Amino acid sequence: MRSETLTPQRAGAAAAAFSVVAALAAVLGFLLIQGWPALSAGLGELPSHAENMWQLAGPLVFGSVLVAAIAMLFALPVALGTALYLVFYAPKRVATVLGGALDLLAAVPSVVYGLWGIMVLAPALAGPYAWLNENLGWIPFFAGEASATGRTALTAALVLAVMVLPLTASVIRSALALVPEASIEGAYALGATRWETIKLAALPFARRSIVAGSMLGLGRALGETMAVAMVLSPTPFLIGIKLLTSENPNTVAAYLAQTFPESHGIETSALIALGLALFAITCAVNSLARWITREKTK
Amino acid sequence: MNELEIKDLNAYYGDFLAVSQVNMDIPDKSITAFIGPSGCGKSTLLRTLNRMHEAVPGGRITGEVALEGQDLYGSGVDPVGVRRKVGMVFQKANPFPSMSIYENVIAGVRLRNKRISRKDADELVERSLRQANLWDEVHDRLQTPGGALSGGQQQRLCIARAVAVEPKVILLDEPCSALDPVSTLAIEQLLLELKERYTVVIVTHNMQQAARVSDQTAFFHADAEAWAELTRLEATLGDKSLPQGTRPPGRLVEYAPTDELFNNPRNKATADYLSGRFG
Ligand SMILES: Nc1ncnc2c1ncn2[C@@H]1O[C@H](COP(=O)(O)OP(=O)(O)O)[C@@H](O)[C@H]1O
Numbered sequence A: 001m002r003s004e005t006l007t008p009q010r011a012g013a014a015a016a017a018f019s020v021v022a023a024l025a026a027v028l029g030f031l032l033i034q035g036w037p038a039l040s041a042g043l044g045e046l047p048s049h050a051e052n053m054w055q056l057a058g059p060l061v062f063g064s065v066l067v068a069a070i071a072m073l074f075a076l077p078v079a080l081g082t083a084l085y086l087v088f089y090a091p092k093r094v095a096t097v098l099g100g101a102l103d104l105l106a107a108v109p110s111v112v113y114g115l116w117g118i119m120v121l122a123p124a125l126a127g128p129y130a131w132l133n134e135n136l137g138w139i140p141f142f143a144g145e146a147s148a149t150g151r152t153a154l155t156a157a158l159v160l161a162v163m164v165l166p167l168t169a170s171v172i173r174s175a176l177a178l179v180p181e182a183s184i185e186g187a188y189a190l191g192a193t194r195w196e197t198i199k200l201a202a203l204p205f206a207r208r209s210i211v212a213g214s215m216l217g218l219g220r221a222l223g224e225t226m227a228v229a230m231v232l233s234p235t236p237f238l239i240g241i242k243l244l245t246s247e248n249p250n251t252v253a254a255y256l257a258q259t260f261p262e263s264h265g266i267e268t269s270a271l272i273a274l275g276l277a278l279f280a281i282t283c284a285v286n287s288l289a290r291w292i293t294r295e296k297t298k
Numbered sequence B: 001m002n003e004l005e006i007k008d009l010n011a012y013y014g015d016f017l018a019v020s021q022v023n024m025d026i027p028d029k030s031i032t033a034f035i036g037p038s039g040c041g042k043s044t045l046l047r048t049l050n051r052m053h054e055a056v057p058g059g060r061i062t063g064e065v066a067l068e069g070q071d072l073y074g075s076g077v078d079p080v081g082v083r084r085k086v087g088m089v090f091q092k093a094n095p096f097p098s099m100s101i102y103e104n105v106i107a108g109v110r111l112r113n114k115r116i117s118r119k120d121a122d123e124l125v126e127r128s129l130r131q132a133n134l135w136d137e138v139h140d141r142l143q144t145p146g147g148a149l150s151g152g153q154q155q156r157l158c159i160a161r162a163v164a165v166e167p168k169v170i171l172l173d174e175p176c177s178a179l180d181p182v183s184t185l186a187i188e189q190l191l192l193e194l195k196e197r198y199t200v201v202i203v204t205h206n207m208q209q210a211a212r213v214s215d216q217t218a219f220f221h222a223d224a225e226a227w228a229e230l231t232r233l234e235a236t237l238g239d240k241s242l243p244q245g246t247r248p249p250g251r252l253v254e255y256a257p258t259d260e261l262f263n264n265p266r267n268k269a270t271a272d273y274l275s276g277r278f279g
């Protein structure tokens, strides 16, 4: 029987829960009140000489989602493969060492990733980009004129992918480590190979965590500022999917970081409204994740 | 005819010898029970019969296990293929939790035959569930999760899953130890029906169960004194092949038709165990 009396522990837990909600409401309220004036602002009042809030926000939101989505496209399969390897294939010692390395990677500050992106990744990729552009240019993502510096939306996405990989992989790895031994043995006893055992017993069990890990990664990619701001030299108001050119869309987070220090008055409001937009996207991503992993009820 | 022939079998976990020098023949279309105190190596031996033993780290054997005359441990024999011929049901029922009853039953078949037609699949599911005496209870909710069934039903679902791949032998490791008496009776009844088609080997800690269902019974024991005696003897003979000073391995003490073993045990340890003096 669960006691319904108000113990200090219960009161404490309830207070903590409510304060989280209250803090969230406060942040949301702040963003709303501060950002509100920007919605009706016009030419001359907004940063980057935008005509209105939509012209400003649209391309940035588009850029954020595009770069983050491509990042996850690369990160998820690698993270899943890494986690599966660590849990089901690697010898114990290798798994320990690699697992430790993964956790270390997660702790590397994002500036470092940004530097690596500019100094190592971008120059290294300029050649392959030219090749892709030449041979697969008919694919819209590879169309246009390939950047000579390699500082493209694709490079930014790849840097983000490397950044979110450890987080995503470690969420998936912890879930895979919890797959019941009984399910695994059940699959083996049916004559499943190791890979079939993974498909039969492990992946269905870890499904929610795989989605959760991806969403955490996506959230981090969406909110990441430094790495993107360092790699990309954005073209204002651009909405485009050509990933290899030197004309790139900017992302909300990077734009905020670049513009905020110089802003005042209604411009600040506009930036806060952009923050609100980013908040809305992450909420949407989270709801989507919840919807995907919802319990099937009949 | 003998379905399984076990010759000079030693089973190890790393350096630890868990089961020593087992020789026994298991006749086909019959029920063979393994009994003995806990820790005497019943599960270990059972798991060597479908090469599940080697799935645990350090698990290895020496000796031979032949199914219909073919060495299961011969070079070039794929353990995955062995497990399809020798199915297994575990102590704790383990249906795949995310799958429906229907999908659980054909999970093993789908592994090899992805394109099984809807009609064939339906038939197979019904046949397997009928063989497991579960059809009448679940035929109207095949799409519900297998994990939502009662413990006894889940165990029969696992039996249906095992028979669906049409094995020759079914191994059961204390399949009733977590079940109530009514569910236990249902499984025992089922085993008697299964032996019409399959060779059944069951580990049980329940002597009455062995007496009720099995045709022959094997009594195992990890006897410290006997082992000390044996290693001393071997040492004086200069044989260094036996590991010294470890925990005693389980050994097959007596193997006989069930009534004979229960009514007329030839070995003192068997008699002591049956009369409840240890274990
Ligand atoms: N995975 C394992 N690793 C090491 N030793 C084990 C393992 N499983 C069982 N053993 C040991 O092997 C011996 C036989 O165990 P088991 O076959 O489970 O006995 P039983 O099923 O008769 O109770 C015991 O001494 C046990 O401690």
Ligand SMILES: [Mg+2]
Pocket: B042, B043, B044, B173
């Ligand atoms: Mg056991």
